[in-house]
Amino acid sequence: MSIHPARRRQLRTWSPAEQQEHLQAVATGSEHGSVTGPELLDLASNDYLSLCRHPSLIAAAESQLRSSGVGAGGSRLVSGSRPVHGQLESELACWLGRERVLLFPSGFQANLAAVSALASRHTTVVADRLIHHSLLVGVQASGARLRRFAHNDLDSLERLLQRSRSERPQTPLLVISESLFSMEGTSPPMHDLAALCERHGARLLLDEAHALGVLGNGGRGLGFGEERVTLLSGTFGKAFGSGGAFLACDSELGEKLLQESGAFRYTTALAPPLTAAALAALELIRNNPCWGRQLVERSDKWRDRMAEAGWARPTGCGPILPLIVGDDQRCLNLQHQLELAGLLTAAIRPPTVPEGSARLRLVLHRCLPDETLESLLRALSDARAA
Ligand SMILES: Cc1ncc(COP(=O)(O)O)c(C=O)c1O
Secondary structure (H helix, E strand, O other): OOOOHHHOOOOOOOOHHHHHHHHHHHHOOOOOOOEOOOOOEEOOOOOOOOOOOOHHHHHHHHHHHHHHOOOOOOEHHHHHOOHHHHHHHHHHHHHHOOOEEEEEOOHHHHHHHHHHHHOOOOOEEEEEOOOOHHHHHHHHHHOOEEEEEOOOOHHHHHHHHHHHHHHOOOOOEEEEEEOOOOOOOOOOOHHHHHHHHHHOOEEEEEEOOOOOOOOOHHHOOOOOOOOOOOEEEEEOOOOOOOOOEEEEEOHHHHHHHHHHOHHHHOOEOOOHHHHHHHHHHHHHHHHOOOHHHHHHHHHHHHHHHHHHOOOOOOOOOOOEEEEEEEOHHHHHHHHHHHHHOOEEOEEEOOOOOOOOOEEEEEEOOOOOOOOHHHHHHHHHHHHHHO
């Protein structure tokens, strides 16, 4: 798909001087956990729990770096496995209450593996209209027939499941959804979704990329305790502050992935320092089970205050707060004005979101200073008045 040049978001890089300043701030400990550059407060990244610069993650990665090297140097099944991979897999499995966890170098790759383990050209996949691109690529690669239901709309899903069954009674059905949609901040009604899938004999693949560490019991995601979710995918690149990803499932499906998944077998294993950092993040999240709930409570307050200030109340629940602006250029202008006020936000425009629904994707992080909300409201109000 080609993207009109005017719509291409320019990647910003730091100048060498800014990088030097940043490194010095980190070295002297004067930098705040959530600051992405020397001056801008980060309201854009997915580092929800402010862990990517947490001393425990840095220490774990550093020590693994010294003992195991930078890269794994081979695939898991040849020479790339380190004890830290097995440890992270077993501790995650235990934390999530699943029999098997397999690590992947990225969430994109984990999703490709997940779809190809559950779908073939004989399958009908019924997916939420807003699922992540990686899942769609997985469906395309599997050759399955794809139908899409209206976002989080279980009536729409049920109609499609019924139609798929009546047209092709023998077709295996796979439903794909996410537990926290990254551009909407919304979640499906998890138990009703799982029950619907069960009633129609459909398997359920749930992408927990944005929910993990934040939503559900102790941050275990919305699929926690829901046995009817066939396969969970999660990434360490968001609330876990590291990189890499995993799939969690029962032992039978785990064994199938291990034996058959090219995306698992034929790729260099997750870098050991990232694996160690993810393990350190897991320990922090396990030891601080209230972090996710506190973040959700704080983001509820942000939603209320934004609505009180006359903005459309951001949809959903949790740390992703989409401020719908509509027009692309207005959205870019707003992003620019917030940036001048010291706030880094992301203007998300088509084709990432539907035409006419350009939005500022505001993201709340655990370590943002208390006064951030006031700064944001002030900057938004100044931008509106300008
Ligand atoms: C919902 C969702 N799934 C999967 C991914 C891919 O994860 P990763 O960045 O680890 O490749 C992303 C990241 O953008 C995502 O938003």
